Amino acid sequence: MSEEKDIKTGEAGATAKKPSEKKRKRAITLGVVAAVIIVAGAGFWVWHEQPSFCNAICHAPQDPINETYDGVSGEAGFDKWGNPVEDMGDLLVVQHKEAADATCLSCHVPTIGQQVTEGMLWVSGNYQYPLDERSLTDLNHYLQAEDESAFCMNDSCHNMTRDDLARATSSYGKRNPHVTEVKHTEMECSDCHKSHRQSVNACSRCHDDVKVPDGWLSAEEAAEITSAGFRY
Secondary structure, eight states: HHHHHHHHHHHHHHHHHHHHHHHHHHHHHHHHHHHHHHHHHHHHHHHHHHHHHHEEEEEEEEGGHHHHHHTTTSSSSSTTOOOEEGGGGGGGHHHHHHHHHOOOHHOOOOOHHHHHHHHHHHTTTOOSSOOOOOOHHHHHHTTTTGGGGOOOOOTSSSOOOOHHHHHHHHGGGGGTTTTTTTTTTOOOGGGOOOSSOOEEEEEGGGTTTTTOOOEEEEHHHHHHHHHHHHOO
């Protein structure tokens, strides 16, 4: 009887271990799944901030803009409209990428509502081609910033005031567009500063004595290439 009891006890012990073994395997499986999800999520988030994500998921017209982001200083290329650029380092998108590791979402900060709207336009095929050029006022709409200059001049980017900027560009003399007293109120920063194409000295539309910085275009030159058609 004693031997028979021990056998039964042993069988009961073995049986008791089975649920614990299942729990252990389940815990390991859940841990592996969680690790995979975390790694995949991290990889997706990194991709989410790259131009290729925008192009692959939604924006079919993103190709020419992607090419500007992929530009390299000192090498020739094309702007977002297909116009030749002698040095891609003249484009602000390349300068910000190389100097500050900026990505698309460093400047384009969409809201959930905007992303849903763009997703619906993509599904319906009712999207613009080529994409319209956004002003800083347009971009600041999503950041809820009242002053369009706050898009660039803030604690995270260019930590300076308008007065600081005016002093930094004092060599412009009387045509310094950053001096509040002479700045045309109907103009904003993005009238001159472009990201995916060469920047433009908009002052040259009216003033023929202004200096056009190296790598920039005069207002006349910009008007000519803007209306020249698209490569895509």
